[in-house]
Amino acid sequence: MRGHDASHYYDRPSGHGANAILIPTSISSRFSLSGHYRRKYWLYGALGMVIILMLLGSMEYTRHHSELEQQRVQISKRLGHSMTQVNDQISQYLNIAQGVGAYWLMHPQLTQQEYGAFTHQLLQNSKVIRHIAASRNQVIEYVYPLKGNEQVIGLNIARLPEQRQALLKAQESHSTVIDGPIALVQGGQALIARHPVFSPDSGQFWGTVSLVLHYDTLLEQALAETRSELRLSIRVDNDAPHSAQIYGTAIPPEQSPITASLAVGDTSWQFSAVPRKGWQSYQPFVLLWLSGLLTVFIWWRLAYTHLLRHQLTDQHRADQYRQAKRFEQMFYQHSAIMLTIDADSGEILSANNSAEAFYGYSESELRSMNIARLNNLPEEEVSRRRKQALTGQVNCFVFPHRLANGDIRNVEIHSSPVHVDDKAILLSIIHDVTERVEQEQKLKLDAKVFDNSQEAIMITDADQCILAINPAFCRITGYHEEEAIGATPTLLNSGRHGPEFYREMYQSLDTYGHWRGEIWNRRKDGTVYPELLSISSVLANDGQVTHYVAVFSDITSQKQSEEKLEQLAHYDLLTGLPNRLLLKSRMQHAIESANRNQAHLAALFLDLDQFKYVNDSMGHASGDILLQEVAQVLSHRIRTSDTLARLGGDEFVVLLEDIHSPEDATTVAADLINALNRPFRLNEHKSAHIGVSIGISLYPEDADSGDQLLAHADAAMYRAKSLGRNTYAFYTQSITRQSQHKQRIYGELKDALEQDQLRLYYQPQVELATGRVTSVEALIRWQHPQQGLLTPNHFIPVAEERGLIHKVTLWVIEAACRQLADWQSQGMEVDIAVNVSPRDFAIDDFYDQVEQLLKQYQVEPKRMHLELTENTLLNQPRQIIETLERFRALGVQLAIDDFGTGYASLAYLRSLPVDKLKIDRSFVNDISAAAHDTTIVRAVIGLSKAFSLTVVAEGVETEIQQDMLRELGCDVGQGYFYNKPLSESDFREWLTQWQQRERG
Template sequence: MKQPPAKNRVPPTDPATGVNVDQQTETDQLDNLLELQRRILESIASGLESVTILNQLCQLIEAIVPHSLASVMLLNPESGLLRVASSPSFPPQALPYFDGIKPGETMGSCGNAALSGKPVFIDNVPGDVRWDGLREAADMFQIGSCWSFPILSVQLEVRGTFAITSLEGRTPDAFQTRLLETASWLAGITLRNEERKERLLQWSTAVENSSEGMMITDARGNILDVNSAFCVITGYTAQETRGCNPRILRSGRHDESFYQAMWNELKQTGHWQGEIWNRRKDGEVYPEWLSISQIADDAGEIQNYVAVFTDISSIKESERQLFHLAHHDPLTRLPNRLLLNARLEHLIDQARRNIHSIALMFLDLDRFKNINDSLGHALGDQLLIEVAQRLNGRIRQQDTLARLGGDEFVVILDQPGGTSEIANLAQVLIDALDQPFSLGGKEAFITTSIGISLYPDDAIEREALLRNADIAMYRAKEEGRHRYAFYTPSMTRHVQERHTLESQLRRALEREEFELFYQPQVEANSGCIVGSEALLRWRHPQRGLISPEQFIPILEETGLIEDVGRWVLEHACIQTVTWQQTGLPGIRMAVNLSRGQISSTCLGQQLPQILQHTRMDPTRLELEITEHNFMQRPDTAIDVLHGLRELGVMLAIDGFGTGYSSLAKLKQLPVNCLKINRSLVRDISVDSEDEAICRAVVALGHSLNIKVIAEGVENESQAGFLRTIGCDELQGFLFSRPLSAKDFTQLLQAMKAEKTD
């Protein structure tokens, strides 16, 4: 390796004095050190790249120390290896031997300095074992000496080394040692400055690419700079904002007290954050989450304010949507129970302060479940949507229509006027649903029952007001549906009694409180008993016999009817078989099926078991389904009845003539009997229309080879007319009231005795 030429060299010896001019005075040495520092620090301040500065540092050192090669190696923190960062005068072919060495005791001056963190001065490389790991390179390039000084971080961690290499064996003097120390210090400053620049660049990139708007102002609040997100969010360019006051963003939504409180907190804590409404350049007002911080100098004087903000318009919109979803019914988009409760509480507070009234209407669609089951849930949902639209179109803008769920709706009327106005609106809502609904190409009809409670007359609390309207709605249903009812205190007593009955009904079956009564069915012309209808009675331990009208609806609503229905079937069959086994005349036993039994799949499984268990002749069992229940789900009913008919039992349509059965559907039914409804029989002597209907039913039944029986026959005039038109069998008080099993047995015994005589 050739000795590099000395730079800025002074003539080595003055011939006149013999003084070596390389031996500078202390003043000259100090000047060199100061000049070295000045030039390197100036390069750092000018923003030159670290590689350029390190190369400059090496070249300046080589100029000060003749016949030397300066180099900088940096320690890679991840690999732990020393990499050559600067060696401007080293021959290129030498670099591969030194680049990537691992600090160690035999890895030369730099390897030892990096390992120990202390200066390592080797003046005789060929004879020093500390170069054994690099012996090939040392011999090849004739390295005589190498002085290395560690480059340390502020935390005194080794960052690398600064080294002076020579072909001669040399020991550094005091100045050269100080020069090495200064060079390593300047190299450290260069590296730290480069790191700061990288961090600043990272921060600058992060700020510029941040989705959050950022703004810095001077102490007076004038804008110095903004980032790109600020421009995107506000619509202002950076040039438009510089020198302006942030007041250009004010929306006008906050009064001065808001801003005064903000500045007070800033002064007290140095920080403020919160939600604020600002205005974009185009005038749009938007919400943002803003954070403002003070920046003070070492003396504590405020120099700048930094504001960071996020446009939370989308968050606000999401919150609005979530609020809407949480407070509105997803199907009808009406307020749900949660929002209804909040509005009702608010209106009650207003009414209490301003002394005015509120009306609450509780609407329940009549027999909606039947429509939902027959048309399917999709069309059922569509029906609810159209119901909501019709109702909403009939109330005032200040009123509220809400859906509680299922087929229940509530209307809040604020300052509704008198009871006549409330009643008129209730009727308007009822009438609004009377027109048919077109669903999937089919017409559907629905009615509603409405209960009404008033504030403050009926209740002064939200829950009580809702409860009383609900109670009144059930009274409207009990009175026939398709009507409204105002709440009265007596309704609460009725509901309480009903709840008491319900709880007692749930234990009545296991306590054996039910019993069957039997009403005879007679052959119209002969008067002979040919059948009986099993009628359920409840013998309450304290109240005695309870009317079926009181407890049958409760059984149906609670679902208890299925268990009780099975009990009725089983005991009716047992009684029929008992009469046969005792030699009494064999008669037919009619048993009513409830709506729940018809729609349940259990009946098809239970009936064969009951017939087998009781040894009942299936031809002696006649199952009755009301025309109304049949028309609720005709297709399902047809399938169920065909399955029952295959078991050999007889089938009857009860209450025929009131449910608007289609002849097409009737022809599909495997029925053996039509029962004329008692409401038609009652008025046949005074109502020509009822008379005509009875004639038509008998004619229809006979044309289809179906037996016809009339129920509710109470006098001979009715019986005579029915015989005249050819009715096959009669049933009613004219012949007998419903009898206990014991009394009916005596009736059969008497009939048997008459035949014997």
């Protein structure tokens, strides 16, 4: 029939090929007007319906594809987080293997017990590490824990075929190699980290530290966060016979799992993941499809009505012909790229002008091609996609198309099937989406890098408002995305860096566009941690900053490893004290500081008396306990600014910095001798009584260098031993003469107590709010027969050193009680404060002696104030606390003198039975509106009020100081602004004048 002959049934439009746009010839030849027109009419109707449905399908496909892609991106993020957790877990344990290797090199002859003690500290009850073995020349010498692993001691692991290759690789690469899972000699399977150890001197191979990891436990810990969301599968992918599925079950490819690889040693771990609840299924948008169907129904209903109502005329058919011509013109001149394709063969039937311009072929060339020639895909794949479009399964495709010049462009094709006289034709509308595809791929790659980076990434705007963070940021800082977005980086400030630090940081950003360094930040849980931070500026085309990008990593493990190695290198393993190496370093630093500040140093060389007897008779274990006890006692007897070191055996050294006179070293030496002159309990049945001989050398008087200072102190120690042991001696004779001078003062002071040569002077204490004199501080003076009136600094240190201080204290308290009784009889309501020594509390009946004096002179206990230095309370033997509690119960007022010069915290005061604090004069001297000392004084006053303590400020010398102290809330002032210490008669005269002035 003629209807099946395309060459008779269709006209060929001029200017285009024989199969350009198909136009029925019936319009021009006017044959079978109704039938031909009806077919043409229904052809356009079907084409409109196809276009509508094609647009609806394209929208539905795009929507479902976007939702599915979003889900895959989220699963990729969670999988990346899981891999990061696994990698971090393994890296943590590699640091332990390196630490064991360093310790082994430093102690090549260590015992199994010492090895076990060290590794026990590193493991910290880890459930992942099964054991740590150290193999010298690949023969296992040490293992921890030993129990259950005894059979591996002496095992040559290089003879085990399944382990030999990893051992050789670790030795040749000089790096840690992880192997496994492999079967263990003790049974079971595990990962094994091989860390090669080389001699730091010769560089020769020393041995191997093997860390055996229970990978099931490791994976359970690392994957705990994502286990509820993902179904994970992990398989070791290598050529070894022990390749295996190590976590989960294999996920079949038809489930479209997300896959990634993680290099673990010389193996590759293949991770696969799918959502635990499965991929999101297609859910049609019902409202959209109902609207489309309604549109199609209306379209066909109108067409049907129109067909019934109108009988086409010749003019009307001519109009329709012109419309067809216009459609033809629209097809060829439309800006969109259009092709018509034979659905069965794939031959191109027609192409518009835009297609010619885009592909670089003429229409005749295009019509001579099959669509597969343009596609940069296998012909079978093109044919499969064409069939999908024909059946309506898929109507939107993204293909790579090859142009005439050889360029490859990504195009999005919307294809709709049209049937003309039983012939299937695909109308394809084509869009160039190369830039969009490249941008999407770049964004996906950037997102994958951003989400899977092991380093935290934070992006802010120019005003430092956080715009984006990655999962590593959440893992390191503990902040969730919703908590960080919108905040500023000050969210992480630790408070350890001052304004100058951040000023330099932003100056570098402004000048160079980047900054890199170490910084301390704070996690959400409050812990402070170190991180390595890099910040870069992002600039717009005009050079203005638009964003900041910060990348940082937690270096806590690195810092801890450095600290552990520092501890091993510079500290004594038995006592924890600095060793000879660290002592020399600190001594050199102290000498440099002393040279700059024209200060003096002292080195005290201590050698324990009778230690050899304890070590030989009671055993080395008892000797070690004794050394540890001695180290504890000595540590509590020196300042934190000084250094106590153990050189080895029973030899210790104390380095005293910034001393004012040789007597300072004498005081410390005497105190250390006294502290060690007691029995030390070594166990339930054994105790030992030892002494100590101390040699003292001074800088710069006795030495020019640290080595010389230490050598001279050592020589002086032997001189002390020659003097009878349990004493001290100086390196130079002149210092010994000074010691003899102090002995003379001691004898004369004893006579002064018996011959009534001591006097009390009184310095007033004024209530700042009222100006009333509430009390005085009693200060001792010595009316020496030859030297005149001496202040306490001439004789009190000798009294402290030679054990005479308690008699002096009792004389002062008795004189103060006698004076209080006299004032009470005259109606003077003035209290007296007396300084007491820490040695007074070592006297068992000190409390009874004071109570007896109060009763003897009938003095009200509340009128007597006892002042103790802050350092007295820091040591807080129970005897001192109990005695203070008895005094307070009696009614005696208790005060802490020179507060702030020691190391007590105000919170510590809460547990002490005291009533007053005396702020040291050093803080009052520099008090001003902007001074740092003002902040300290304000803090002391504020917290003292919280503990209901009265605050006394010493050293008030100006009216400005008085006014500021009053504004800060200080209760009482004392100092030369009111008057110097006065004799009793001068004080009575001054008090009368003061009271008259205050009343006036």
